[in-house]
Amino acid sequence: MQRLGSVQQKIPCAFCSQVRDEPATKRASQSFRVVATGELSAKALQADIQHAVATEKVDGTCCYVAKYKDLPYLWARLDRRPTKQAEKRFRKFQSTKTSTEFTWNLDDDFRPVSDSWVPAHGVAQIKGQLQPDENGHIPGWVPVEKESKSYCWHCSTVNYQTGSALVLKPRAANLEITAVPLAELLEQTLELVGTSVNGNPYGLGTKKIPVHVLVSHGSLQIEKPPALNLTDLTTWFEESPEGKVEGIVWHCANGTLIKLHRHHLGLQWPMPDPYLTARPLSISIDLTKYEWDFETKSSILALARLNGKQFDHFKDIPWEDAES
Structure with missing residues (x-):
């Protein structure tokens, strides 16, 4: 049987956890809350988390790029x-x-x-x-077909005619939204973020102009990660501008992923002005290079109307300028 893209249903927490008999802060329907203790978990230690690469945990829905019908395709997570x-x-x-x-x-x-x-x-x-x-x-995956109504927001980030995808990625010290070949993303897992995903914590687009982009897992590295103890981590999340993120995912040398969510520390998410939206951003999507046929709701088309523009902060994008 064919298998695609490794999915860990539950990436282990960096710290040992305990369950408290009180409502969860992340899920309203959950009657218990999982909190981190002060001791690194055995899995984190075995994976050598001390030498891992710390990256921002992005709040979206998981996707994957793999071949389908002999072409690079976007796949949606479907359990x-x-x-x-x-x-x-x-x-x-x-x-x-x-x-x-x-x-x-x-x-x-x-x-x-x-x-x-x-x-x-x-x-x-x-x-x-x-x-x-x-x-x-x-856990599994399903290919995102162009005409799919169930995955219309996934569809808005790709164009199979040109084999391109709309990606948010780091560029030097800033961020860039650009179209990249799907072939360059093969075998990568990504996060779909935007207007209609998880309450849109990053303020992408508007209800009238919905915008969605893909973010490769591990692409947003944390420049100065805190020490691996709860005191320093809590202080970082509460006081550092770079700590205004949903959480940290450590990418270990052996391929293991280890995470720490703000909720594990009893901290709020979502929050006003997350770090992602405070960073400088440029948009580089030149439709004149391609004979692209887009639907009016395409995120690529909306952002192409802002091609070449730079913003001091992600949150400063004038979405009304992206309207046709």
Whole structure:
């Protein structure tokens, strides 16, 4: 069976965690809260987190670029989830723990997916059957077709006619939004951010002019990361301009990812004026180089109207200028 793009359903926290019997700050429906303790986790130590590259955790939805129909394509994250009845049984098991292991009926307990759905790398398999993770999901990907209504915001960032994608990336000390060949992003995971994703914490576009872009995971490195202790990390998140981020993801030399979210420290997210929006930004999307055929809602088309402009701060972009 073909596998695409490694997905860790839950990237481990840098610190050992404890569960508190109080409402979560991140998810309103969650009756418990996970908080970081002062001790680095075994997984973080085994991955040599002390020598890892610290990067900004971007608040969006996960994507992947891989071949489909012999062309570079954007793929959206899509987990196979249990049916309502199976979910009810699983939640009951989690709350009562009457047995040591939950038994899934893998043929009947999961909702169907399209024929183009592909499981992610790392999904366990027993006797040819994919195994759900600890949350009862089977992580995977589905190609984003041009006409897809379910993934219209994903579609707005790519143009398969030219094989291009709209990407936010660092350029020297600043940021740049530009179109890059999808082929250059092959086998990369990225984050889709924008107007209609997770409440738009970065203020991209408007309801009238929705704008979405892709950000490669690990591309936004933290210049001066804090020391790996809760005191310094908490101070950094609370007081440093660079610390106004959703969290940190450490990219370890062995490929392991380790994270720390503001919520693990009891800190607010989203927050006003995150660090990403305070940075200088330029827009470089020249449509005259290509014979591109865009729909009116295309994010690339909207940003092309701002081609060549530079802004002292990301948040200063006059989105009304991007309107046709």
